[in-house]
Amino acid sequence: MxxxxxxxxxxxxxxxxxxxxxxxVRGSGVKIHEVYSPYPVHGLEHVLGYKRxxxxxxxxxxxxxxxxLALTMQFYMMKFDWPMIIGGKDYAAFPDFIPVSFEMTVLxxxxxxxxxxxxxxxxxxxxxxxxxxxxxxxxxxxxAIDIANNSAIEVEKIKEILKSSGATEVNNKSFE
Amino acid sequence: MQVTSSVREPxxxxxxxxxxxxxxxxRQVEGKPTKLWFLAFxxxxxxxxxxxxxxxxxxxxxxxxxxxxxTVGWAWDITNFVWWVGIGHAGTxxxxxxxxxxxxxxxxxxxxxxxxxxxxxxxxxxxxxxxMGRPWLGAYWALxxxxxxxSLWVNFNSPLLWDVFAISTxxxxxxxxxxxxxxxxxxxxxxRATGLRKTIYGALSFGxxxxxxxxxxxxxxxxxxxxxxxxLVLSVHTIVSFDFATSVIPGWHTTIFPPYxxxxxxxxxxxxxxxxxxxxxxxxxxxxxITMGHIELMNIVIIITGSIVGIAYITEFFIAWYSGVxxxxxxFINRATGPYWWAYWSMMTCNVISPQLFWFKxxxxxxxxxxxxxxxxxxxxxFERFVIIVTSLHRxxxxxxxxxxxxxxxxxxxxxxxxxLFFTLFFLFAKFFPVINMAEVKSVLKSxxxxxxx
Numbered sequence: 001m002x003x004x005x006x007x008x009x010x011x012x013x014x015x016x017x018x019x020x021x022x023x024x025v026r027g028s029g030v031k032i033h034e035v036y037s038p039y040p041v042h043g044l045e046h047v048l049g050y051k052r053x054x055x056x057x058x059x060x061x062x063x064x065x066x067x068x069l070a071l072t073m074q075f076y077m078m079k080f081d082w083p084m085i086i087g088g089k090d091y092a093a094f095p096d097f098i099p100v101s102f103e104m105t106v107l108x109x110x111x112x113x114x115x116x117x118x119x120x121x122x123x124x125x126x127x128x129x130x131x132x133x134x135x136x137x138x139x140x141x142x143x144a145i146d147i148a149n150n151s152a153i154e155v156e157k158i159k160e161i162l163k164s165s166g167a168t169e170v171n172n173k174s175f176e
Numbered sequence: 177m178q179v180t181s182s183v184r185e186p187x188x189x190x191x192x193x194x195x196x197x198x199x200x201x202x203r204q205v206e207g208k209p210t211k212l213w214f215l216a217f218x219x220x221x222x223x224x225x226x227x228x229x230x231x232x233x234x235x236x237x238x239x240x241x242x243x244x245x246x247t248v249g250w251a252w253d254i255t256n257f258v259w260w261v262g263i264g265h266a267g268t269x270x271x272x273x274x275x276x277x278x279x280x281x282x283x284x285x286x287x288x289x290x291x292x293x294x295x296x297x298x299x300x301x302x303x304x305x306x307x308m309g310r311p312w313l314g315a316y317w318a319l320x321x322x323x324x325x326x327s328l329w330v331n332f333n334s335p336l337l338w339d340v341f342a343i344s345t346x347x348x349x350x351x352x353x354x355x356x357x358x359x360x361x362x363x364x365x366x367x368r369a370t371g372l373r374k375t376i377y378g379a380l381s382f383g384x385x386x387x388x389x390x391x392x393x394x395x396x397x398x399x400x401x402x403x404x405x406x407x408l409v410l411s412v413h414t415i416v417s418f419d420f421a422t423s424v425i426p427g428w429h430t431t432i433f434p435p436y437x438x439x440x441x442x443x444x445x446x447x448x449x450x451x452x453x454x455x456x457x458x459x460x461x462x463x464x465x466i467t468m469g470h471i472e473l474m475n476i477v478i479i480i481t482g483s484i485v486g487i488a489y490i491t492e493f494f495i496a497w498y499s500g501v502x503x504x505x506x507x508f509i510n511r512a513t514g515p516y517w518w519a520y521w522s523m524m525t526c527n528v529i530s531p532q533l534f535w536f537k538x539x540x541x542x543x544x545x546x547x548x549x550x551x552x553x554x555x556x557x558x559f560e561r562f563v564i565i566v567t568s569l570h571r572x573x574x575x576x577x578x579x580x581x582x583x584x585x586x587x588x589x590x591x592x593x594x595x596x597l598f599f600t601l602f603f604l605f606a607k608f609f610p611v612i613n614m615a616e617v618k619s620v621l622k623s624x625x626x627x628x629x630x
Contacts, residue, residue, distance in 0.1 A: 036386040038194060038364070039619040045392040053396040059404070077320060077329040086333045099338035099415055103345040106408050110349045110401055114356065117397045118382070121390045123359065127383025136386045137364040139194035139618075 006174045007033065008158050009132055010143040010167035015041045018141045021165035022047040025143065028161050030153060033146040036136040055113055055120075062112025063105045070104035071097060132173055143167070187281055187620055190464035194618050197465075201610045202365055204460050206373075209607055212459060217603040224596025230589020231306070239309055241586035247579035248569045252587040253303045254419075255561040256594065259444070260300035261343065261416055262437075262557060265409055266445025267293025268350050271357075272405035275398065281473060283616040284465040287361075288456060289449045290354040291609070295601040296448070297347045299594035304339070306590065335418035342415040346408055353401045356394070359384050360615040413441040420564065427507035427568030430495070436488035440557060443481035443527070446474050447553035452602065454547045456611060465612050468541055475540040478553065482531030485560075489528065503573075511567045515580060519563050526556020 010025075012018040018041065025032060026049070035044060078084075079092040089096070118124065133142050145158055162170045192200070209217075234241045244251055267290035274282040308314045316323055318340045320330050330337050362381035366374055384390070417437035420428035450471065457466040496508040511520045530552045534540040539549075566581050605611070 035388040037388065037391060038198075038386060039360075039615040040391040040395050041388070041619075044388050048388055050389060050392060053393050055393055055396045056400055059400045063404075073320065074332045078332055082326055082329055086331060089333060093333055096333045099335075099411070099418075100332060100341045102407075102411060103338075103341040106349060106404050107345040110352060110404050113397060113400055114352050117356075117393055121387075121393055123382035123384065123390075125379040125382055129383040129385040131367065131385060134367045137360070137367045137384075138198045 006147045006172065007132065008145045008147065008155065008162065009169075009171045009173050010145070010162035010165065011133065011135075011169040011171065012141040012143065012166060013139075013168050014166075015044075015141065017166040018143070019043055019047055021143065021162075021167065024165045025145075025161055030145060030158055030161060031149045033144040033149065036132055036142045036144065038137055038139060038141070041141070055117060058116040059109045059113035063109030065112070066105040066108030067101055069108070070101040074100060130175055133171070144173070187467075187469070188284065188465055188617060189467055192464060192621065194621065197612075197614055197617050197621070198364055198368075200462065200465070201361075201612045201614050202368055204606070205365055205608060205610055206368070210459075213603065213607060217600065217607075220596055220599035220603055222596070223592055224600050227589050227591075227593025227596050230586045231593045234306060234586050234590060235311070239307060241584060242590075243582045243584045243587055245579050245581070247572045247577050248566055248581040250565050250569065251581045252562075252583055252591060253307045255558065255565050256591050257300050257303035258416055258437075258561040258565075259558050260296045260303075260594065260598075262413065262441035262444045262561075263448045263554070264293045264296035264300060264346075264350075264445065265413060265438075265441035266449045267291070268346075268353070268405050268409040269442055269445065270449070271353065272402040272409065275402040276406060280620045281470055283620050284462075284467075284612055285449065285453060285470060285474075286616070287354075287357065287609075287613045288453065288606075288611050290350060290357070291605045292449060292452055292602065293350050293445075294347065294354060295598050295605075297343065297350070298601070299598050301343055301347065302594060302597075303590075304336075335415060335422045338415045339419060342412045346412045349401070349405055349408060353398075353405060356397060356401070357613055357616070358609065360386065360394070361610040361613060364614055365610065410438055413437045425568050426501070426503040427511070427564065429504075430492060432488055432491055432495070436485065436492075439481045439484035439488065440527075440560060443478060443485055443531075444554055444557035446477050446481070447550040447557070450474055450478075450546055450550040451554070454543060454550075456606060460606070460611060462612065465617065471543070471546055472540050475534045475546060478531050478549075479534045479540075482527060482553070486528035489524065507568055507571070510571055511563060514567065514571070516563065516567045516570070519559050520567070523556055523559040523563050526552045527560060530556070 010021065012021060015037075018035070018037075022032065022035060022044065026047070032048065035048060037044070074097040075092055078097075083091040085091070086093070132144050133140060136142050143162070145162075147155060147158075150158060159170050188197075190196075230241075239253075242251070242253065244253075267286070270282050270289045271286040274286075305311045305314055308317060315321060318330065318337070321327075358380070359382050362377050363384035363386065366377040366381050369377055414434040414437065417433035421430055421433040423429060453466050453474075454471070457463050493508050493512075496504045499505075511517075530549055533545070533549065539545045570580060571578055
């Protein structure tokens with residue numbers, strides 16, 4: 001991302017106007033770089049054509065890892081490494097191992113999934129995000145269109161499409 | 177723009193626009209602390225300082241500083257532990273269970289309730305740690321760490337060890353859940369700020385840019401975390417109740433304990449959320465976000481869980497009689513009529529009778545009545561744990577071992593310390609963090625409406 005990048009921004013006030021605008025802009029052949037919103041807009045990922053997030057799969061796998069680690073640890077320690085009779089129970093008192101296995105499942109699933117989320121979305125304390133408009137985290141939805149990706153369409157034409165789709169403002173934005 | 181429906185009360189009143197939401201919440205963070213805040217903060221910090229004398233004395237001298245004796249080996253320490261953990265159940269319940277049930281009213285209260293959860297769990301966890309006597313060695317007793325005795329491992333058959341895993345998982349998962357929700361709001365404050373504040377909130381916001389793809393993942397993470405946190409929150413108090421239920425002490429050895437403890441935890445947690453929210457909405461002028469509708473709904477949860485707790489008390493008594501076990505029967509008769517009768521009847525009055533007042537609409541929609549009853553419920557729930565723990569222990573198997581428990585200044589001081597800690601943390605949170613989840617409130621402004629105000 002070192003090269004100069006130039007964007008055209010469509011600013012929208014309303015989430016429903018935005019949803020139709022995304023359909024319209026994509027329908028006219030313009031490739032959308034990304035849409036930025038102050039809060040999650042339901043259905044936006046569908047009109048943008050994003051695939052469902054695979055984070056639940058990550059959570060499931062990490063959860064399985066937690067269960068297996070917890071059970072392995074408990075069986076190893078209680079049955080093999082230092083067997084002791086406690087409360088007249090079998091060394092491997094399986095029902096007694098369930099609470100810790102459950103907690104470890106939840107712990108690893110939660111932390112694993114959040115970790116994957118942080119990495120995949122590039123969320124870290126020292127991240128320097130590209131902020132297209134300061135009002136994105138307040139009350140405006142911004143549709144960013146990368147000029148380089150839409151070289152087939154004239155810039156003026158893109159601006160025209162954005163305006164007619166209901167954008168209240170159309171701005172230019174460049175990053176170093 | 178704001179949503180007004182012709183059929184339902186709006187979740188947020190006052191015709192707020194998106195920008196109004198940002199302004200109303202962010203101005204608390206950006207403005208100079210008020211005199212009232214300083215007063216409250218210094219009071220809490222003072223209590224913390226005072227209580228730390230008792231805490232240091234306990235750590236220096238050992239738990240002989242407390243009023244425990246060889247008959248009553250668990251008293252205020254474990255009572256306070258269970259009480260604080262119980263309070264720490266409302267936050268995750270509000271944010272996770274209500275998210276799964278799509279209860280949108282949760283959006284204005286979940287942030288502060290989760291913060292309260294985290295602080296309450298910190299206070300709770302202190303007690304078993306101090307009770308270990310030499311907490312600096314505690315990691316060896318509580319965690320399966322390799323050691324020079326073999327390794328001699330911790331006992332995975334013990335509910336006390338399950339509790340270690342349950343509480344630490346609960347604390348860390350709640351913390352992560354809370355922080356994920358804070359990230360977009362920190363970004364809002366970052367984008368309004370300049371200078372040092374921009375740097376600090378910029379780091380806290382983890383480079384959040386509000387991209388649709390990130391929001392999609394965020395929603396996915398929230399939903400899965402809610403799905404994980406729901407059984408987790410139920411498991412935590414279940415396991416806390418196992419500390420008692422798996423023992424052979426008459427009065428503790430009861431199968432009803434897990435559901436009864438979970439209901440009690442939600443009951444006391446909602447009461448504490450109400451206590452804090454009524455103050456917060458007043459001080460920060462957030463009456464349009466935390467409305468009478470929110471207070472009424474929380475009061476309804478209190479009636480339901482309070483009634484479950486009441487039925488559990490009566491069931492316990494019935495089962496003690498029905499079991500035909502003389503020791504069990506005696507334990508319960510002794511609770512109601514023995515030397516601790518006053519604790520038992522305080523518990524009954526505060527937890528069973530007083531929440532029934534919320535059946536009257538006038539009472540459950542009155543701020544003053546709700547505030548007072550929320551305090552009463554928390555007092556009652558403290559007595560519940562005291563009754564369960566102390567009255568079951570103080571009549572030992574041999575009458576020669578019978579004893580009473582009298583708290584010392586160190587018992588009281590350590591309890592005060594946790595109050596100081598809890599409120600100090602809460603006031604710091606209320607000043608420096610957005611107390612209402614701005615992004616989530618914005619997302620419900622329109623979706624629950626059929627009319628839009630620009």
